[in-house]
Amino acid sequence: MAGLALAGVARAEQPQATRSQDRAGPSRRLAALYPQDGRRDLTGGDFDRFRGAGILWCRSRDGVPQKAAAAWLIGDPSTVVLNAHNFRDRRLAVTRSVADCYFQIGGRNYDFEPDSLVLGTAPGADGLHITDDWAILRLTRPAEAVPQPLPDPPDLPIGDIALPVTMVSPAGHGNYRGPNSLERCAIRRIDQPSEDAIRRARHDCNDGYGGSGSGLFDEAGRLIALQSASLAMNSRSRFDIEFHYGSALLFEGGLLAALRGRAEAGGRR
Numbered sequence: 001m002a003g004l005a006l007a008g009v010a011r012a013e014q015p016q017a018t019r020s021q022d023r024a025g026p027s028r029r030l031a032a033l034y035p036q037d038g039r040r041d042l043t044g045g046d047f048d049r050f051r052g053a054g055i056l057w058c059r060s061r062d063g064v065p066q067k068a069a070a071a072w073l074i075g076d077p078s079t080v081v082l083n084a085h086n087f088r089d090r091r092l093a094v095t096r097s098v099a100d101c102y103f104q105i106g107g108r109n110y111d112f113e114p115d116s117l118v119l120g121t122a123p124g125a126d127g128l129h130i131t132d133d134w135a136i137l138r139l140t141r142p143a144e145a146v147p148q149p150l151p152d153p154p155d156l157p158i159g160d161i162a163l164p165v166t167m168v169s170p171a172g173h174g175n176y177r178g179p180n181s182l183e184r185c186a187i188r189r190i191d192q193p194s195e196d197a198i199r200r201a202r203h204d205c206n207d208g209y210g211g212s213g214s215g216l217f218d219e220a221g222r223l224i225a226l227q228s229a230s231l232a233m234n235s236r237s238r239f240d241i242e243f244h245y246g247s248a249l250l251f252e253g254g255l256l257a258a259l260r261g262r263a264e265a266g267g268r269r
Helices: 044-049 253-264
Strands: 053-059 065-073 079-082 101-105 108-111 135-138 159-169 181-190 200-203 215-217 223-230 246-250
Touching: 065 101, 065 223, 079 253, 135 253, 159 223, 200 223
Parallel strands: none
Antiparallel strands: 053 065, 053 101, 065 079, 079 135, 101 108, 159 181, 159 215, 181 200, 200 246, 215 223, 223 246
């Protein structure tokens, strides 16, 4: 299951959609994943603590900017980390052009270098998985914001755990009324490594359409995982480690190597 493809069976996790792609009715859009919902809006203090928190905005076909997902400034004021599924579908077909999107942080907007997209998928791959659902982009100019420090690989055992975390969602969720959110929750299992030596973390954090790219932080405030997808969106069902949970990819393996290489190259790699 660690390498579960987003193109899998009907119960497989699906990439989060943008708010404009959420076609559920109002009552479904505002239903959490679980009966308990501890989300609240981010405060100024939260943004100071969880540095680098930004938003990916993309223009619709008629040119209207729409909030798409969370994105993070990491290791360098020009380096942005987010999910690959913002630009590719489950079969890796192009769904958006980088030129149609921009990064927002601290109330300022920054364009991406159109040819800077690096995807987590291996050459020749024919599908997108949870553990390679990452992408890196470079800004055309450094952001006037403090980036999140370069993560250390999380020292977490494989198997069932109960690790308290905070999910930080700078772009919010389609099933939450605020513009952004924070929730205390827990990672409940670490799967075996799969694509690019990256492991999946199964967690019980509430999620909604537009919440992809949310960051999971440990109790020391360290960024350890990037949200990818959740099962049975908007169902308000009890957490189940096999059938109803969220999936995040840990900052390790190929993702961490790519970030370290970019940092060594001064953000230009």
